[in-house]
Amino acid sequence: MALKGNLRDFSTTQLLNLINLARKTGTLSIQTESESAQMSFREGKLIYAYMGNDNGKNHLAQILQTSGKLSPEQAQVIQSHAEGKSDKEIGHLLVTARRVTQNDIIQSVRQNVLDTVYKLFTWGEGVFRFDANRMPNSGYITIPIDLESVIMEGSRRLKEWEILQEELPDLDVALRFTDRPDARLRNINLTVEEWRVVSFVNPRNSIRQIAKANNLSDFEIRRIVYGMLQAGLVEFVNQPKPAPEKTESPARRKAPPEPSPAAKRSVVVRLIDRIRGL
Amino acid sequence: MQAVKMVITGPFSAGKTQFIGSVSEIDVVSTERKISSMAEQVKESTTVAMDFGRITVGDDLVLYLFGTPGQRRFDFMWDILSQGMLGFVVMVDSTKPETFREAKRILETFESYASTPYVVAANKQDMEDAWEPEDLRIILRLKPEVKILPCVATDKESVKNALLELLYSILDQLDQENGDKS
Ligand SMILES: Nc1nc2c(ncn2[C@@H]2O[C@H](COP(=O)(O)OP(=O)(O)OP(=O)(O)O)[C@@H](O)[C@H]2O)c(=O)[nH]1
Ligand SMILES: [Mg+2]
Numbered sequence: 079m080a081l082k083g084n085l086r087d088f089s090t091t092q093l094l095n096l097i098n099l100a101r102k103t104g105t106l107s108i109q110t111e112s113e114s115a116q117m118s119f120r121e122g123k124l125i126y127a128y129m130g131n132d133n134g135k136n137h138l139a140q141i142l143q144t145s146g147k148l149s150p151e152q153a154q155v156i157q158s159h160a161e162g163k164s165d166k167e168i169g170h171l172l173v174t175a176r177r178v179t180q181n182d183i184i185q186s187v188r189q190n191v192l193d194t195v196y197k198l199f200t201w202g203e204g205v206f207r208f209d210a211n212r213m214p215n216s217g218y219i220t221i222p223i224d225l226e227s228v229i230m231e232g233s234r235r236l237k238e239w240e241i242l243q244e245e246l247p248d249l250d251v252a253l254r255f256t257d258r259p260d261a262r263l264r265n266i267n268l269t270v271e272e273w274r275v276v277s278f279v280n281p282r283n284s285i286r287q288i289a290k291a292n293n294l295s296d297f298e299i300r301r302i303v304y305g306m307l308q309a310g311l312v313e314f315v316n317q318p319k320p321a322p323e324k325t326e327s328p329a330r331r332k333a334p335p336e337p338s339p340a341a342k343r344s345v346v347v348r349l350i351d352r353i354r355g356l
Numbered sequence: 357m358q359a360v361k362m363v364i365t366g367p368f369s370a371g372k373t374q375f376i377g378s379v380s381e382i383d384v385v386s387t388e389r390k391i392s393s394m395a396e397q398v399k400e401s402t403t404v405a406m407d408f409g410r411i412t413v414g415d416d417l418v419l420y421l422f423g424t425p426g427q428r429r430f431d432f433m434w435d436i437l438s439q440g441m442l443g444f445v446v447m448v449d450s451t452k453p454e455t456f457r458e459a460k461r462i463l464e465t466f467e468s469y470a471s472t473p474y475v476v477a478a479n480k481q482d483m484e485d486a487w488e489p490e491d492l493r494i495i496l497r498l499k500p501e502v503k504i505l506p507c508v509a510t511d512k513e514s515v516k517n518a519l520l521e522l523l524y525s526i527l528d529q530l531d532q533e534n535g536d537k538s
Contacts, residue, residue: 080484080485080486081487081488082485083454084454095494096491096494096495100490100491313497339533342530346442346526349417350523352411353379353519353520353523356512356516
């Protein structure tokens with residue numbers, strides 16, 4: 079089924095949050111007027127990303143050149159011999175020939191994927207669609223990357239005050255960790271400021287209090303909390319908001335007393351019977 | 357004569373009027389207006405105060421379905437409509453991601469009015485662009501005990517199912533409260 083829309087209405091951060099929590103497998107394509115990109119996921123982990131229209135050809139030589147592991151000349155020579163070979167085959171040849179190490183390849187491919195995805199966080203507009211089960215060309219080198227850290231980094235790049243304001247209108251709510259915070263936190267690179275916020279997360283502290291204690295502006299605290307929410311590290315503590323002040327309206331005063339639970343139950347059972355028979 | 361009520365809420369054009377119309381025994385008493393603003397010109401008319409449907413259960417019991425207006429500028433009606441409700445349905449147009457944030461806000465507002473159970477209807481599941489109910493569960497950050505139901509408001513059986521699931525949740529809550537007391 080479809081997962082389609084425009085980044086204007088549903089942002090990259092929200093998409094990654096959904097893919098992460100739903101442990102989705104497939105490829106997300108984004109198309110703007112001038113650019114396009116694809117990201118692939120396996121069980122909620124990012125495994126591949128590509129800027130431009132993926133033509134299925136190899137691009138390892140280019141990636142290694144960008145990361146400085148190959149000189150432009152070396153990359154060109156390799157590319158001229160690589161026609162029809164997959165990235166995996168090229169990687170294998172390069173490692174066997176001791177041109178680069180396996181670790182060089184992994185780090186370079188990983189960085190390339192991350193650079194691509196971080197660029198996407200700055201796209202405010204673009205049509206997206208997610209194709210479940212469509213996977214990148216099997217010749218590509220894919221490396222599973224946890225989306226939690228990607229989301230945190232993406233939210234650090236957020237500049238739009240309005241989005242944060244809409245996502246987090248109320249600073250007087252408290253936060254708590256979702257399950258297994260230790261395991262999750264260990265895998266994420268947090269800044270010093272973010273760690274300070276983490277250390278204050280507690281159902282007794284409102285977001286506003288955490289900001290005050292750490293001398294963070296509304297914008298800064300919103301951005302950090304937004305990142306942690308989208309990364310699934312924390313959640314709001316559901317404390318029912320105090321109901322809006324209700325004036326004793328005449329209608330209200332006349333309202334009959336609450337029926338007994340047994341009476342209420344029998345009403346509900348009758349409603350069920352009636353609606354079943356509709 | 358005892359009257360009970362359920363509220364059908366959700367963003368603009370989610371399908372609230374349609375939902376009530378599919379099960380109501382009277383023509384929906386609607387306060388629809390032709391739409392003037394261009395931005396909202398996706399359909400001819402919109403609900404401005406409320407919709408009103410009825411299901412008679414017996415000589416002594418009747419169920420009223422109230423639909424809220426979807427547009428923000430009529431939200432002063434929400435509080436009034438929600439008073440004394442048995443439960444509520446939050447309708448979402450599953451094909452319109454631009455309305456999901458608004459749906460969440462409406463859901464939270466109604467939650468704050470009353471602790472009555474509610475269900476979320478992922479409406480328009482007959483359309484190709486519909487997002488999956490389980491994806492909507494994540495996006496709306498629903499609590500695990502809140503049901504999200506695939507819905508096609510034009511289909512009576514689908515609407516019956518949503519109302520029944522809401523009633524089962526209400527029954528569960530009543531039984532739980534009783535269990536706590538004994
Ligand atoms: N395909 C499809 N269309 C639907 C469904 N439910 C409602 N619609 C259509 O969606 C449009 C909006 O439905 P309404 O019932 O007017 O929505 P509403 O929530 O009452 O809208 P407002 O009162 O303006 O907020 C109408 O054209 C309906 O016919 C559905 O399940 N499937
Ligand atoms: Mg309506």
